[in-house]
Amino acid sequence: MMRHVSTETDRWKMVAIVATILAVIMGQLVNGLSSFFTPLEAAFGWTRADIALINTAGLVGLAIGGIGMGVLADRIGVRAVSLVGVAVSAACFAAASAAQSLWQLYALFFVAGALGGGAVFGPLIALTGRWFTTGAGLALGLVAAGQAIGQGAVPVFNVLMIEALGWRGALFSYGAITAVGLLPLAFMLKSPPPAAVAAQAHASRNNARFGLVVALMSVAVFWCCTLMSIPLVHLLPLIEACGIPSAQAGGAVFVMMLAAIGGRVAFGRVADMIGPVQAWFVASLWQTSLVFGFTGIGSLPLFLAFAPIYGFGYAGVMTAILASLKSLTPPESRASATGIVIAFAWVGHGFGGYSGGAIFDWTLNYTAAFGFAAVAGLVNLCIVGTLWVMTSTPREAGLAA
Secondary structure: OHHHHHHHHHHHHHHHHHHHHHHHHHHHHHHHHHHHHHHHHHHHOOOHHHHHHHHHHHHHHHHHHHHHHHHHHHHHOHHHHHHHHHHHHHHHHHHHOOOOOHHHHHHHHHHHHHHHHHHHHHHHHHHHHHHOOOOHHHHHHHHHHHHHHHHHHHHHHHHHHHHHHHHHHHHHHHHHHHHHHHHHHHHOOOOOOHHHHHHHHHHOOOOOOHHHHHHHHHHHHHHHHHHHHHHHHHHHHHHHOOOOOHHHHHHHHHHHHHHHHHHHHHHHHHHHHHOHHHHHHHHHHHHHHHHHHHHHOOOHHHHHHHHHHHHHHHHHHHHHHHHHHHHHOOHHHHHHHHHHHHHHHHHHHHHHHHHHHHHHHHHOOOHHHHHHHHHHHHHHHHHHHHHHHHOOOHHHHHHOO
16 A cells, blocks of 8 residues: 555656656747847847747757657666756756857757757656556646646746846856756656556557557647647737737737646546547647637737637647557657657647748738648648547557557
8 A cells, every 4th residue: 555655656746847847948948039039139130030040950959859869768768868858958058148159059959959858858758658557648738738837937937037137147047947956856757666667568569550650640740730830930920910019919829828738737638538549639620620710810809719719729739649659659669759759740840830931921911821720730630530540440459558
């Protein structure tokens, strides 16, 4: 009995640690740079496109590094790889404070993505899944919600730090906070008891289509994230184009992100109840059905009402993807599989954001861009539906853990 209580406490402790690490590191890498556009423009006269490529460099690093670091984590352990990820992230954030040219920031954020974020995202998601033989959806939803909180809070924190210390002081301080706050947490990471891993390994032993499943998931998440990134990147300027001031337009995006936190947790429970692939299909159908609706809104009250409805459902996609990875891949290869699939997600995110801007430049409005997002969502739904059928047949019953 005492052993069971100890294991139960440890697993939720791991959830809290993973959520915190991802909030701090991924919050800065994914969209924390948005706070630095104005000060970098003022300091160097760089264009916004030039500055935006700093973030792109980090995402490309995440995509490339996530694959290699996932494989390494399967071989030498998640804690060792995560310690490297935290240390490299902290060092790169701090070193960026001394940058004098764009190429230095490109290089530092690429390394922070490849050896920092890439070393923590996939491996820590895989570790969380290994701790939960059942009920993994809720745990992964909480972890994903932690990252979402970071993505919402880090830009605000950066703004306050920039106002107090300047952009260089803000970056250096963030690096120091990352090292001091996260290295002790990374040391606390540990693997679950062998019995729990053995149970999951037995459940997935007959996974004869592992390669096909990973390939289908990779293509699906590419199109899924292509859709997702278009409103994430372009919703604010779409609202501004309706004559709504930037501060009020930002409020609509903010309520969407608040709803997304709840959506990530809620869809974790949905995944536990109806199955992770089924939950992925429902969340994908939600965002595909609603994304084009943004183009038919012209007033702030309607944006404030519609954005959180969309945000609640779109956020469930990431939780369902993570739960599907846990369910459809064997534990001994899960970090590798997660790295591969999530690499396609980051590439899709970058492709969608760029495509939305390119289509706008071509058409001078966002109607076609958000229409393209809906088409991308339909492609994703076809692939996820195929996965649903594959993993529901008696022959593939062993896929579900």
